[in-house]
Amino acid sequence: MAWWNVHRDFRSSIIRDINPDLASERKSPSFDVESLTNILDGGVENTLVRRRVEAVIHSDPVFSRENQYFMTPNERYEKGIQKAIYLKKKMVQLGWTEDGPEKQCLLRVLAGDIGFNVHSVFINCILHLGTDAQIAKWIPLAQNYNIIGTYAQTELGHGTYLRGLETMATFDTSTQEFVINTPRISAMKWWPGDLGRSATHALVLAQLYIKETNYGMHPFLVQIRSLHDHCPLPGITVGDIGPKMGFEHIDNGYLILRNIRIPLQNMLSRYSQVLPDGRYVKQGSEKINYFSMILVRVAMIANVVAASLTKACVIAIRYSVVRRQSEFKPGDAEAKILDYQTQQGKLLPQLATTYAFHFLGPYLLDFYGQVHQEIKTGNFQSLPELHALAAGLKALTTEYSSAGVEVCRRACGGHGYSLLSGLPSLYSYVLAGCTYEGENTVLYLQTARYLVKCLAQAQSGQSLPQSVAYLSSALSRTCQAWDKLDFLKTEIYLDVFKHRACRLIHSAAAKLQSLVQSGAEQYEAWNSTSMELLEASMAHCQYFVVKVFVDTVEKLNNDATIQRSLYHVCHLLALHWIRTNAGSFLHDGYISGNQMDMVTASYLDLLMLLRKEAVILVDAFDYTDEELNSALGSYDGQVYQRLFEWAKKAPANHQVNTAYENYMKPLFNSAVSKL
Numbered sequence: 001m002a003w004w005n006v007h008r009d010f011r012s013s014i015i016r017d018i019n020p021d022l023a024s025e026r027k028s029p030s031f032d033v034e035s036l037t038n039i040l041d042g043g044v045e046n047t048l049v050r051r052r053v054e055a056v057i058h059s060d061p062v063f064s065r066e067n068q069y070f071m072t073p074n075e076r077y078e079k080g081i082q083k084a085i086y087l088k089k090k091m092v093q094l095g096w097t098e099d100g101p102e103k104q105c106l107l108r109v110l111a112g113d114i115g116f117n118v119h120s121v122f123i124n125c126i127l128h129l130g131t132d133a134q135i136a137k138w139i140p141l142a143q144n145y146n147i148i149g150t151y152a153q154t155e156l157g158h159g160t161y162l163r164g165l166e167t168m169a170t171f172d173t174s175t176q177e178f179v180i181n182t183p184r185i186s187a188m189k190w191w192p193g194d195l196g197r198s199a200t201h202a203l204v205l206a207q208l209y210i211k212e213t214n215y216g217m218h219p220f221l222v223q224i225r226s227l228h229d230h231c232p233l234p235g236i237t238v239g240d241i242g243p244k245m246g247f248e249h250i251d252n253g254y255l256i257l258r259n260i261r262i263p264l265q266n267m268l269s270r271y272s273q274v275l276p277d278g279r280y281v282k283q284g285s286e287k288i289n290y291f292s293m294i295l296v297r298v299a300m301i302a303n304v305v306a307a308s309l310t311k312a313c314v315i316a317i318r319y320s321v322v323r324r325q326s327e328f329k330p331g332d333a334e335a336k337i338l339d340y341q342t343q344q345g346k347l348l349p350q351l352a353t354t355y356a357f358h359f360l361g362p363y364l365l366d367f368y369g370q371v372h373q374e375i376k377t378g379n380f381q382s383l384p385e386l387h388a389l390a391a392g393l394k395a396l397t398t399e400y401s402s403a404g405v406e407v408c409r410r411a412c413g414g415h416g417y418s419l420l421s422g423l424p425s426l427y428s429y430v431l432a433g434c435t436y437e438g439e440n441t442v443l444y445l446q447t448a449r450y451l452v453k454c455l456a457q458a459q460s461g462q463s464l465p466q467s468v469a470y471l472s473s474a475l476s477r478t479c480q481a482w483d484k485l486d487f488l489k490t491e492i493y494l495d496v497f498k499h500r501a502c503r504l505i506h507s508a509a510a511k512l513q514s515l516v517q518s519g520a521e522q523y524e525a526w527n528s529t530s531m532e533l534l535e536a537s538m539a540h541c542q543y544f545v546v547k548v549f550v551d552t553v554e555k556l557n558n559d560a561t562i563q564r565s566l567y568h569v570c571h572l573l574a575l576h577w578i579r580t581n582a583g584s585f586l587h588d589g590y591i592s593g594n595q596m597d598m599v600t601a602s603y604l605d606l607l608m609l610l611r612k613e614a615v616i617l618v619d620a621f622d623y624t625d626e627e628l629n630s631a632l633g634s635y636d637g638q639v640y641q642r643l644f645e646w647a648k649k650a651p652a653n654h655q656v657n658t659a660y661e662n663y664m665k666p667l668f669n670s671a672v673s674k675l
Contacts, residue, residue, distance in 0.1 A: 019637030129605030157186025195253030196240030246428025302361030315633030392447030422630030
């Protein structure tokens with residue numbers, strides 16, 4: 001309890017400095033904020049561990065983010081590398097292990113602002129796809145930073161379509177080596193993080209060729225730089241791809257390989273093996289080589305995507321009770337902008353989305369762990385379901401989170417345009433997630449392909465996995481809501497989402513089948529149905545998110561006050577998504593126009609209810625000022641003072657203005673005699 005007391009004392013010590021407009025929002029909360037924080041952390045002990053880690057990191061000047069917004073990309077990169085190496089030493093000193101609870105907390109505290117991000121993907125791939133001997137050889141080296149690895153999958157001409165990758169690994173039986181080549185410019189690896197300036201090794205995804213037969217994509221361990229002087233090895237062309245929209249501290253790179261020979265033992269071979277005589281042996285599903293990528297998608301949702309939107313909501317909602325604008329009532333003082341219904345309509349649905357995605361993360365991580373254990377026993381049955389969930393939900397969460405962060409930024413007016421608000425950096429950070437680890441449209445369609453297969457199984461009487469079991473149920477004809485309060489019943493709106501998803505999946509599958517039966521090739525029918533399939537996939541993902549949210553809140557029956565508030569948050573998310581997708585819900589008459597009016601009425605009631613709790617709902621996430629790194633979102637709400645203090649630190653305010661000396665001075669001097 002000592003660390004909690006330190007945290008509480010810290011909060012108490014700054015109470016006198018809190019902006020009165022923000023302090024008033026925290027008076028007489030309707031639930032115990034600390035209890036909700038414990039729920040969000042997954043338990044009291046997790047909260048204590050997290051705060052202990054925060055205290056260690058924030059007290060160490062090496063991890064300071066002060067003046068970060070004024071750094072050049074090269075300074076950001078070098079600082080990130082320094083932090084990564086220093087953190088490794090500090091973890092050893094403190095006894096924090098790679099699989100310990102502190103490591104998970106570090107992902108949140110350091111907010112990705114650290115070097116060697118893709119190195120962890122390199123490690124996970126070896127752990128999941130390597131043999132025991134490969135793990136024993138490579139993992140200690142990687143974990144100690146004796147080598148730095150990258151995950152070289154994406155090519156200049158190919159991204160999400162992994163079967164189209166052009167890099168070749170040809171097995172030479174005479175030397176027991178793979179010969180890896182970049183056959184053309186479009187095949188060069190492009191975008192891998194840590195590749196541009198850091199990596200010594202790359203896990204190269206390449207097409208495996210044995211005696212001119214292509215066995216598909218496989219992972220190969222390739223050394224690309226010398227461990228003596230860090231220079232590229234013979235046959236290797238490697239470098240940084242240049243400026244990007246964000247991720248200034250990440251050295252995304254390119255890689256060309258010309259006749260690079262690696263030993264037979266350097267192909268990760270837990271599930272696919274090449275024997276010395278050239279025979280190929282496969283165990284389980286061909287999708288197993290994508291398993292590490294699935295983990296990256298699941299981890300993105302849990303640790304990156306949800307966190308970005310959460311921080312944006314904390315910043316924008318706190319700012320919205322400090323910023324005053326115009327007279328709400330003639331003659332009164334200017335109103336808090338969160339008192340305006342339009343501001344509530346912008347921010348509170350984003351807050352609801354944040355809570356939904358936050359609870360989605362642990363669910364997916366648990367399911368991933370379950371599937372991983374099954375695979376270890378040779379059972380690959382759940383892998384397609386996990387792949388479909390990870391693909392569709394990665395697409396949905398990154399799409400909604402990036403749009404949500406931008407809503408939060410705009411809701412902060414002009415100050416949201418400043419980097420010092422923290423919002424532009426959050427936006428560029430989460431926006432990249434819409435394309436890396438799979439472009440979202442392609443991922444939605446991968447999920448759609450799985451849904452079509454499952455529907456066919458349901459129609460033939462087969463049982464379905466849990467996430468798609470609703471496809472076996474009969475479609476109801478009309479929504480059973482009779483007044484606006486009915487739309488605050490979870491069973492009512494879950495049926496609404498279920499009905500829409502079922503209808504859209506049935507409709508898309510029927511069109512697909514009809515086109516094929518009329519003579520179209522399967523690929524032609526798929527392309528002609530792709531818009532309907534995309535909409536069906538999105539509807540399925542929305543239903544799944546809402547259902548996980550409902551199931552999570554239903555289990556919180558130990559605290560009625562928290563459960564009641566989170567039900568309001570859950571209701572708001574569901575009704576917001578119904579309103580913003582009204583056309584597809586109204587399409588077949590399941591919901592009437594009158595019922596849609598009920599949805600709107602209940603939605604507006606919820607905005608008023610949650611307006612009163614908005615600040616404590618974001619406070620419950622317990623982000624420190626250091627983690628937010630925002631002049632607008634600090635706990636004390638002293639927005640204007642902090643903006644001014646930070647702005648004064650800008651290097652431009654302490655340097656000679658060479659533009660004046662070189663260009664403006666002659667013009668101004670010529671005007672002196674005329675004034």
